[in-house]
Amino acid sequence: MRDDIDLHIHTTHCGCANETMSVPALLERCDELGYRHIAITDHYNGEQHDEPQKRIQEDLRDYDSPVAVTWGVECTIADAEAETHTVTEELVAEFGYDFVIGGPHGRYEATEPDEIIETQHRLMLATVCNPIIDVLVHPWWFSRREFEQGTMSWFTDMSRIPPWHVEELAAACVENETSVEMNAGGIIHHPHFEQQMLDDYREYLADLCERGVTFTLCSDAHDIDRLEWAKDAAGFLVEAGVPDEQIFVPEPSDLS
Numbered sequence: 292m293r294d295d296i297d298l299h300i301h302t303t304h305c306g307c308a309n310e311t312m313s314v315p316a317l318l319e320r321c322d323e324l325g326y327r328h329i330a331i332t333d334h335y336n337g338e339q340h341d342e343p344q345k346r347i348q349e350d351l352r353d354y355d356s357p358v359a360v361t362w363g364v365e366c367t368i369a370d371a372e373a374e375t376h377t378v379t380e381e382l383v384a385e386f387g388y389d390f391v392i393g394g395p396h397g398r399y400e401a402t403e404p405d406e407i408i409e410t411q412h413r414l415m416l417a418t419v420c421n422p423i424i425d426v427l428v429h430p431w432w433f434s435r436r437e438f439e440q441g442t443m444s445w446f447t448d449m450s451r452i453p454p455w456h457v458e459e460l461a462a463a464c465v466e467n468e469t470s471v472e473m474n475a476g477g478i479i480h481h482p483h484f485e486q487q488m489l490d491d492y493r494e495y496l497a498d499l500c501e502r503g504v505t506f507t508l509c510s511d512a513h514d515i516d517r518l519e520w521a522k523d524a525a526g527f528l529v530e531a532g533v534p535d536e537q538i539f540v541p542e543p544s545d546l547s
């Protein structure tokens with residue numbers, strides 16, 4: 292079991308994670324938790340994140356910790372119609388990212404359940420096929436707000452997702468060497484995902500695994516007390532029958 296890694300972590304700089312997530316504090320906590328390798332992957336959703344990303348990079352230059360760190364970024368969909376992402380090849384070159392993770396973060400105007408599923412599938416495929424993206428983040432995550440305003444309240448299990456979607460996604464992942472993320476914060480600890488959803492999700496990962504897909508795992512922590520959730524993601528992958536050999540760990544970055 293890979294309970295010694297966390298490959299999707301936010302920091303205080305982008306304003307999404309809270310003030311507990313300063314770079315030195317999170318590195319220290321990861322060391323205490325026994326993590327040997329982590330990836331810092333804060334958001335890049337647009338120009339507003341230029342300065343925060345530079346500040347994270349500066350913090351990492353003063354890095355002094357036994358924990359190996361991969362310098363990464365999380366992107367989202369820039370234009371759902373054009374199927375583009377907020378991180379481009381130019382940005383990867385500018386910031387020197389060694390690890391790009393991303394995926395859809397909403398419904399993108401779709402309103403009917405089958406239309407929402409179709410849109411997610413299309414945007415997940417576009418993510419997996421984007422050559423700069425290493426990992427598809429949290430498949431089938433939707434924000435808490437979507438459930439509270441009723442737009443996703445029908446989504447209590449995964450029975451509506453056609454099997455051919457899973458087959459197509461798995462084939463695209465294998466062909467493009469893109470991994471699928473097991474995200475504890477976004478899935479296991481989602482406030483609106485109950486037992487049936489989690490049971491179906493485990494089956495979904497098992498199905499992808501049998502088709503040769505590789506996985507990463509993470510806390511997706513936005514608060515320092517949530518970093519330990521990566522261990523739940525590691526346990527969930529074990530329950531889904533994913534062997535350690537099918538867990539992808541990127542190379543550590545040279546931060547100097």
Ligand SMILES: [Zn+2]
Binds near residue numbers: 365396428429
């Ligand atoms: Zn995300």
Ligand SMILES: [Zn+2]
Binds near residue numbers: 299301365511
């Ligand atoms: Zn995230």
